[in-house]
Amino acid sequence: MSESKDIKVMENIMDKNDAIALDTQKALSDKGIFCINVMGAPGAGKTTTITALAKRLSRQVTVIEGDIESDIDTKALNAIGVPTVQINTHGACHLDSPSIAQAIDGIGGINPGYLFIENIGNLVCPAEFNIGEHMKLLIVSAADGSDKPYKYPLAFEKADLILVNKYDLAALADFDEDYFLQGIRRLHPDAKVIMVSAKKGEGMDEAAKWLEDRAF
Amino acid sequence: MSESKDIKVMENIMDKNDAIALDTQKALSDKGIFCINVMGAPGAGKTTTITALAKRLSRQVTVIEGDIESDIDTKALNAIGVPTVQINTHGACHLDSPSIAQAIDGIGGINPGYLFIENIGNLVCPAEFNIGEHMKLLIVSAADGSDKPYKYPLAFEKADLILVNKYDLAALADFDEDYFLQGIRRLHPDAKVIMVSAKKGEGMDEAAKWLEDRAF
Numbered sequence: 001m002s003e004s005k006d007i008k009v010m011e012n013i014m015d016k017n018d019a020i021a022l023d024t025q026k027a028l029s030d031k032g033i034f035c036i037n038v039m040g041a042p043g044a045g046k047t048t049t050i051t052a053l054a055k056r057l058s059r060q061v062t063v064i065e066g067d068i069e070s071d072i073d074t075k076a077l078n079a080i081g082v083p084t085v086q087i088n089t090h091g092a093c094h095l096d097s098p099s100i101a102q103a104i105d106g107i108g109g110i111n112p113g114y115l116f117i118e119n120i121g122n123l124v125c126p127a128e129f130n131i132g133e134h135m136k137l138l139i140v141s142a143a144d145g146s147d148k149p150y151k152y153p154l155a156f157e158k159a160d161l162i163l164v165n166k167y168d169l170a171a172l173a174d175f176d177e178d179y180f181l182q183g184i185r186r187l188h189p190d191a192k193v194i195m196v197s198a199k200k201g202e203g204m205d206e207a208a209k210w211l212e213d214r215a216f
Numbered sequence: 217m218s219e220s221k222d223i224k225v226m227e228n229i230m231d232k233n234d235a236i237a238l239d240t241q242k243a244l245s246d247k248g249i250f251c252i253n254v255m256g257a258p259g260a261g262k263t264t265t266i267t268a269l270a271k272r273l274s275r276q277v278t279v280i281e282g283d284i285e286s287d288i289d290t291k292a293l294n295a296i297g298v299p300t301v302q303i304n305t306h307g308a309c310h311l312d313s314p315s316i317a318q319a320i321d322g323i324g325g326i327n328p329g330y331l332f333i334e335n336i337g338n339l340v341c342p343a344e345f346n347i348g349e350h351m352k353l354l355i356v357s358a359a360d361g362s363d364k365p366y367k368y369p370l371a372f373e374k375a376d377l378i379l380v381n382k383y384d385l386a387a388l389a390d391f392d393e394d395y396f397l398q399g400i401r402r403l404h405p406d407a408k409v410i411m412v413s414a415k416k417g418e419g420m421d422e423a424a425k426w427l428e429d430r431a432f
Contacts, residue, residue, distance in 0.1 A: 041258045042368060043257065043357065043364065068340065068367060068368060068369075068370075070366045091370070093338070122339070122341075124307075125309050128307075141359065143359035143360075143382065144259020144357065147286075150286045152258060152284060152285075168388075169359060169388060173359070173382070
């Protein structure tokens with residue numbers, strides 16, 4: 001194919017994706033379900049963070065769990081009583097709105113409350129696709145260093161809430177908080193940033209409160 | 217497009233990519249350049265590892281530095297005297313063989329020795345594309361947890377050498393080494409795995425020696 005045809009095909013795919021995402025978002029709103037697209041690199045601590053939030057939020061939490069392979073995270077969430085639907089993409093590097101619409105149809109019914117969609121562990125591709133969410137939550141690990149906003153700007157530009165997880169390892173990993181925050185501020189001045197340890201619980205009360213205040 | 221047309225287009229892209237990769241590999245071999253495709257998630261420590269190897273290897277090291285945005289890593293490598301060529305993909309989530317062939321042409325000439333190609337920080341997509349390398353080096357951070365081989369199998373299946381970086385943080389991050397190694401062994405029994413701290417130097421002599429023994 002020629003390059004212009006490639007671009008045209010990509011534009012069509014993105015338009016179709018956005019249209020389905022908007023339909024999903026409206027249908028969830030009508031049912032009183034506030035949907036959060038959870039993005040982050042592999043090992044940022046997405047499942048641990050969802051677990052910590054589920055324990056603190058006042059309404060029912062349901063999770064759609066996106067993984068290339070395995071149901072490790074689904075088992076962890078089920079173990080604490082969170083209803084979870086597994087999507088395995090078998091190679092695909094992000095979730096898209098048709099696969100989410102299909103998963104929601106498959107569930108039959110979701111209780112009003114919060115629906116977390118844990119995206120594929122990838123700091124690049126998921127940020128390009130709306131999947132029906134009301135907000136985007138980005139989780140980054142302090143142990144992965146402070147230059148991420150400069151190297152992977154789109155995810156930081158799109159996120160409403162950014163949780164800097166494993167903050168207890170920040171000093172050991174030479175995490176430069178000022179440099180990190182400067183990198184976010186030039187991309188997205190209004191993003192809320194909270195330093196947390198999802199495993200130990202630090203910062204998670206504040207994160208849950210921020211979500212509750214924000215949700216309808 | 218229909219699904220079968222989508223698949224056909226993808227197959228054509230992959231065939232073309234592999235053909236160019238093979239040409240690049242042959243051209244590099246003829247010039248005495250051993251090429252290493254460096255893969256890993258964001259924050260795994262790819263640049264720090266290349267730096268630690270460059271200090272230990274007996275022949276000239278050149279780097280092609282792949283980033284979505286920024287030249288932070290190129291500046292770090294230049295600061296220690298390693299000649300580096302920056303590729304910014306402006307969104308694309310992996311390097312492919314045409315972009316590498318073009319970058320090598322652009323350099324004019326590379327000294328015999330080692331050519332490291334630092335791929336985009338992404339544990340998913342780069343593993344699908346040969347780019348002209350003689351071997352694949354995967355770097356994972358112990359701070360990102362021990363379930364990665366189960367969740368992101370392709371990168372572990374394809375890697376010749378796997379360096380588990382930030383091993384000094386393993387205990388703090390509850391890194392389960394047996395579980396991690398089991399996950400690799402069922403995918404790729406012959407992969408060489410070394411625990412390292414690229415920043416502190418632990419394990420890096422062994423890694424450099426393994427590379428020297430392997431290279432032509």
